[in-house]
Amino acid sequence: xxxxxxxxxxxxxxxxxxxxxxxxxxxxxxxxxxxxxxxxxxxxxxxxxxxxxxxxxxxxxxxxxxxxxxxxxxxxxxxxxxxxxxxxxxxxxxxxxxxxxxxxxxxxxxxxxxxxxxxxxxxxxxxxxxxxxxxxxxxxxxxxxxxxxxxxxxxxxxxxxxxxxxxxxxxxxxxxxxxxxxxxxxxxxxxxxxxxxxxxxxxxxxxxxxxxxxxxxxxxxxxxxxxxxxxxxxxxxxxxxxxxxxxxxxxxxxxxxxxxxxxxxxxxxxxxxxxxxxxxxxxxxxxxxxxxxxxxxxxxxxxxxxxxxxxxxxxxxxxxxxxxxxxxxxxxxxxxxxxxxxxxxxxxxxxxxxxxxxxxxxxxxxxxxxxxxxxxxxxxxxxxxxxxxxxxxxxxxxxxx
Amino acid sequence: xxxxxxxxxxxxxxxxxxxxxxxxxxxxxxxxxxxxxxxxxxxxxxxxxxxxxxxxxxxxxxxxxxxxxxxxxxxxxxxxxxxxxxxxxxxxxxxxxxxxxxxxxxxxxxxxxxxxxxxxxxxxxxxxxxxxxxxxxxxxxxxxxxxxxxxxxxxxxxxxxxxxxxxxxxxxxxxxxxxxxxxxxxxxxxxxxxxxxxxxxxxxxxxxxxxxxxxxxxxxxxxxxxxxxxxxxxxxxxxxxxxxxxxxxxxxxxxxxxxxxxxxxxxxxxxxxxxxxxxxxxxxxxxxxxxxxxxxxxxxxxxxxxxxxxxxxxxxxxxxxxxxxxxxxxxxxxxxxxxxxxxxxxxxxxxxxxxxxxxxxxxxxxxxxxxxxxxxxxxxxxxxxxxxxxxxxxxxxxxxx
Numbered sequence: 001x002x003x004x005x006x007x008x009x010x011x012x013x014x015x016x017x018x019x020x021x022x023x024x025x026x027x028x029x030x031x032x033x034x035x036x037x038x039x040x041x042x043x044x045x046x047x048x049x050x051x052x053x054x055x056x057x058x059x060x061x062x063x064x065x066x067x068x069x070x071x072x073x074x075x076x077x078x079x080x081x082x083x084x085x086x087x088x089x090x091x092x093x094x095x096x097x098x099x100x101x102x103x104x105x106x107x108x109x110x111x112x113x114x115x116x117x118x119x120x121x122x123x124x125x126x127x128x129x130x131x132x133x134x135x136x137x138x139x140x141x142x143x144x145x146x147x148x149x150x151x152x153x154x155x156x157x158x159x160x161x162x163x164x165x166x167x168x169x170x171x172x173x174x175x176x177x178x179x180x181x182x183x184x185x186x187x188x189x190x191x192x193x194x195x196x197x198x199x200x201x202x203x204x205x206x207x208x209x210x211x212x213x214x215x216x217x218x219x220x221x222x223x224x225x226x227x228x229x230x231x232x233x234x235x236x237x238x239x240x241x242x243x244x245x246x247x248x249x250x251x252x253x254x255x256x257x258x259x260x261x262x263x264x265x266x267x268x269x270x271x272x273x274x275x276x277x278x279x280x281x282x283x284x285x286x287x288x289x290x291x292x293x294x295x296x297x298x299x300x301x302x303x304x305x306x307x308x309x310x311x312x313x314x315x316x317x318x319x320x321x322x323x324x325x326x327x328x329x330x331x332x333x334x335x336x337x338x339x340x341x342x343x344x345x346x347x348x349x350x351x352x353x354x355x356x357x358x359x360x361x362x363x364x365x366x367x368x369x370x371x372x373x374x375x376x377x378x379x380x381x382x383x384x385x386x387x388x389x390x391x392x393x394x395x396x397x398x399x400x401x
Numbered sequence: 402x403x404x405x406x407x408x409x410x411x412x413x414x415x416x417x418x419x420x421x422x423x424x425x426x427x428x429x430x431x432x433x434x435x436x437x438x439x440x441x442x443x444x445x446x447x448x449x450x451x452x453x454x455x456x457x458x459x460x461x462x463x464x465x466x467x468x469x470x471x472x473x474x475x476x477x478x479x480x481x482x483x484x485x486x487x488x489x490x491x492x493x494x495x496x497x498x499x500x501x502x503x504x505x506x507x508x509x510x511x512x513x514x515x516x517x518x519x520x521x522x523x524x525x526x527x528x529x530x531x532x533x534x535x536x537x538x539x540x541x542x543x544x545x546x547x548x549x550x551x552x553x554x555x556x557x558x559x560x561x562x563x564x565x566x567x568x569x570x571x572x573x574x575x576x577x578x579x580x581x582x583x584x585x586x587x588x589x590x591x592x593x594x595x596x597x598x599x600x601x602x603x604x605x606x607x608x609x610x611x612x613x614x615x616x617x618x619x620x621x622x623x624x625x626x627x628x629x630x631x632x633x634x635x636x637x638x639x640x641x642x643x644x645x646x647x648x649x650x651x652x653x654x655x656x657x658x659x660x661x662x663x664x665x666x667x668x669x670x671x672x673x674x675x676x677x678x679x680x681x682x683x684x685x686x687x688x689x690x691x692x693x694x695x696x697x698x699x700x701x702x703x704x705x706x707x708x709x710x711x712x713x714x715x716x717x718x719x720x721x722x723x724x725x726x727x728x729x730x731x732x733x734x735x736x737x738x739x740x741x742x743x744x745x746x747x748x749x750x751x752x753x754x755x756x757x758x759x760x761x762x763x764x765x766x767x768x769x770x771x772x773x774x775x776x777x778x779x780x781x782x783x784x785x786x787x788x789x790x791x792x793x794x795x796x797x798x799x800x801x802x
Contacts, residue, residue, distance in 0.1 A: 029759065029761055030762060033454065033762070034762065035762075037761070058779065062800055063404065063407070063788065064778075064781055064785035064788055064789050065787075065788030065789040065797065066407065066411070066788060066797065066800050067792065067797060067798075067800060068799070068800055069799050069801035070801075070802065071801045071802060072800050082801070083407065087801065092801075092802050339759075341759070342759060344799075345799055346759070346792075347788075347789075347797070348761050349779075369761060369777075370762070370764055370777075373763060373775070373776075374775055378779070379779030379780065379781070
């Protein structure tokens with residue numbers, strides 16, 4: 001029996017409120033031997049107070065040594081086995097621009113490219129076309145009609161856009177058309193089974209019409225398609241945990257990931273302060289609140305230790321407003337580590353603190369990697385965060401008599 | 402998807418060097434309540450310095466409470482699920498004498514025994530014949546020819562020797578011929594399927610010819626066969642991790658275990674100092690180096706606490722020579738615990754320290770069981786050591802986008 005089957009059976013409902021505050025890429029490293037991490041360097045009195053009240057630990061997001069992308073990191077934190085539920089490239093690209101994929105959708109990553117008179121690719125990225133130039137072209141492709149299907153086109157960035165085919169019985173086992181080379185024409189998409197052949201036919205028709213619509217373009221007169229993918233078939237927070245869940249985020253990617261597990265995206269905040277405004281506004285309407293803060297990751301990715309420290313301090317500053325709502329359970333963590341030293345996501349486990357009346361005190365005096373390493377929650381796989389939160393919220397029945 | 406599938410997908414190559422220094426049976430116990438373990442007693446300034454620089458933890462080799470044999474202990478440390486990849490007795494015996502088993506080989510553990518005039522066993526161990534007496538007899542059996550197969554015979558020790566049948570389509574589901582009793586004749590080998598019946602026929606023919614060759618012997622005039630086994634079908638370090646791996650060991654068993662996972666056995670050192678000489682000589686030719694030190698286990702098996710302490714001190718003394726090579730990642734651990742107090746392998750988890758630029762400091766001041774228990778790597782299953790080493794070497798791509 002897997003974890004979700006167990007939780008489907010054991011969960012019950014009550015009027016508790018659970019808040020999951022996520023600082024993206026929270027975990028870090030010291031820049032020099034003997035130094036402190038970003039989290040250990042930051043002045044963060046509110047987070048430290050949470051550590052003194054609650055129980056701390058370290059989460060392994062996927063498996064030891066495995067560095068999570070944003071998709072797998074969030075799915076794991078949401079309690080979904082990230083190796084079982086893999087989000088294909090096309091689906092992640094659509095999710096990343098906030099497109100809410102339905103069960104009958106196949107999403108595809110597309111690149112504008114440059115074709116010569118013989119239809120051979122001369123530039124796989126259409127001369128690195130700017131977003132300002134490419135977005136109107138993507139929108140122009142919305143004119144494309146394919147019998148029996150709905151087609152959606154969304155600009156992404158520079159030469160990239162995403163196409164979604166919506167219809168009954170479309171498969172996603174379709175080969176890429178990008179030959180990964182210049183001097184040759186794009187490949188034809190090929191479906192591995194009847195459902196995917198249907199998708200491949202739609203893709204061919206899309207490409208045919210797109211070539212006509214783009215014929216006047218000097219650079220972006222063609223396109224390639226990669227990573228055909230349906231969204232993974234995942235049960236919702238409501239089904240598995242019995243939770244009405246709200247997602248509060250600034251960036252489309254995280255709204256999209258939350259939607260994949262059935263959370264409702266609320267508000268359209270553009271800063272952390274506005275995110276907490278939204279939290280206050282919708283407090284009575286949900287049981288569970290995922291609040292996402294992006295900039296700890298961004299500054300880590302920049303390799304900017306001091307800026308990441310400041311972002312942690314900004315994150316710390318909103319904790320009192322969250323506590324004022326009197327959540328039954330508050331958890332603070334990240335979806336992966338992004339040490340400034342590495343300027344990238346990493347495999348290092350992520351500190352987590354849970355605060356609830358039922359927490360066992362563990363002597364942690366601060367919220368940090370080194371304190372959490374010896375915390376009461378120990379080292380655990382991230383998929384167990386959700387059962388811990390449900391337990392502290394009194395939302396899980398006893399297993400067996 | 403299992404761990405190896407994931408690592409096949411995620412590994413990449415670079416010019417990093419990884420060293421895995423193994424002190425066999427490293428973990429221990431205090432002899433008296435309130436005492437220290439062998440590792441805690443030893444003067445080991447170099448290992449302690451590694452603990453201050455790196456991240457420590459405790460590895461569970463198989464599962465909590467399960468004591469590993471040398472085979473499963475090493476396989477786990479090498480990242481191979483020791484429950485999935487079981488090495489049959491015959492294959493382990495052949496491996497233990499340094500015989501490189503191929504994919505078409507079936508290995509069998511054999512005992513010389515004494516038969517009476519009616520062919521009944523009177524002594525299952527041929528009067529505990531000495532190695533000096535039995536080895537020439539095993540070598541005499543190399544005269545045996547079996548049509549369509551190659552046959553190899555290797556002396557082991559005292560009454561034990563090993564036979565390897567090599568040929569296409571040989572199975573290893575063959576019953577033992579040792580009746581585990583005296584006063585009865587050896588059993589006929591029986592194959593459970595056509596491939597194994599072919600092996601059983603070869604075994605019968607081997608026994609027939611051996612009886613003729615041994616007819617002049619007073620004690621060792623017969624033999625029994627047990628533990629027919631092919632080598633487990635394991636992917637190599639190159640396939641799974643993308644590593645060119647070298648194994649440096651004194652004892653045949655550990656060379657054999659390393660060969661099973663595709664490491665290349667280099668040099669023929671006869672001491673730890675010579676092992677490090679070999680390490681220095683082959684440094685430019687490989688990505689990964691497994692260096693095995695036997696005597697910590699031997700002295701633990703003897704129940705000789707003080708001698709095991711001295712072996713740990715000898716092991717400590719070569720660390721500076723390893724560090725002088727500037728490995729990107731250095732890990733020090735054991736394949737299991739061998740507490741002198743128990744004079745045997747044990748299930749206790751094994752301390753491990755990883756040193757690399759990307760280690761998160763954990764406050765450990767020494768390399769010991771009690772310090773590692775609170776280390777930054779936490780308590781983890783040994784099969785995750787390899788992904789951690791690959792990660793620290795920058796040899797793993799991010800999982801998902």
